[in-house]
Amino acid sequence: MAQPRPVRARFEEKVNRDGPIPEQRPELGPCWEWTAGRYSNTGYGQFGRRVGGKWIPTNAHRIAYELYVGPIPEGTELDHLCRNRGCVKVLADGRGPAHLEPVTRQVNMLRGEHPSALAVRTNRCKRGHEYTPENTILRADSPSRQCRECKNIHQRSEAYLAAQRRRRASRKGGGAHEAPGSSPGPELTSVSLMSMTDGSPPSASSASR
Ligand SMILES: [Zn+2]
Ligand SMILES: [Zn+2]
Numbered sequence: 001m002a003q004p005r006p007v008r009a010r011f012e013e014k015v016n017r018d019g020p021i022p023e024q025r026p027e028l029g030p031c032w033e034w035t036a037g038r039y040s041n042t043g044y045g046q047f048g049r050r051v052g053g054k055w056i057p058t059n060a061h062r063i064a065y066e067l068y069v070g071p072i073p074e075g076t077e078l079d080h081l082c083r084n085r086g087c088v089k090v091l092a093d094g095r096g097p098a099h100l101e102p103v104t105r106q107v108n109m110l111r112g113e114h115p116s117a118l119a120v121r122t123n124r125c126k127r128g129h130e131y132t133p134e135n136t137i138l139r140a141d142s143p144s145r146q147c148r149e150c151k152n153i154h155q156r157s158e159a160y161l162a163a164q165r166r167r168r169a170s171r172k173g174g175g176a177h178e179a180p181g182s183s184p185g186p187e188l189t190s191v192s193l194m195s196m197t198d199g200s201p202p203s204a205s206s207a208s209r
Helices: 007-012 060-068 105-111 115-122 148-155 158-173 184-197 204-208
Strands: 046-051 054-059 076-080 100-104
Touching: 007 060, 046 060, 054 060, 060 076, 060 100, 076 105, 100 105, 105 115
Parallel strands: none
Antiparallel strands: 046 054, 076 100
16 A cells, blocks of 8 residues: 655645635735635535544644644634635745634634624624614623614514413413413424524414414
């Protein structure tokens, strides 16, 4: 069998140092674009290493950091300044600075594209309502803010009103007209939660089930 080639040589042949220039940050210069396989779920480059007889796939940009810079500092994640997940540029070169920077998880999240990160940066909820003092509900038991406008929308929704009607009816009638074991409580809770999270109006069938 052929000797395994050095990791660094195998790695470098999969990198195009003349990659795309980031649209949002052209001053960073071209990415080092990963040209081999990627993780389908995250879009990060995938590089396999043999560790103790086992083939271990790893994020290519993390391998790049270890190969060219050193161990990734404890408690940090590599943030893509270029927002190109296929980029492995961990070093400055003649055409620009490094595109990857070790930052704490919190900083990485705040810089990211996740709706909650955008909400913090733009001071708006996921539906785009501004967090003015009047529109912000702070709760003692939760670190996150709640949008009053969204809460109002939710409380006008069919699912919520149906739940209220049921609650009132079962209180009056002692639940006699409810089929035994139908337990409307938990089911309605899950319907309300669904309408809170995905923003789509709950269907009439699921609300009255
Ligand atoms: Zn890049
Ligand atoms: Zn809102």
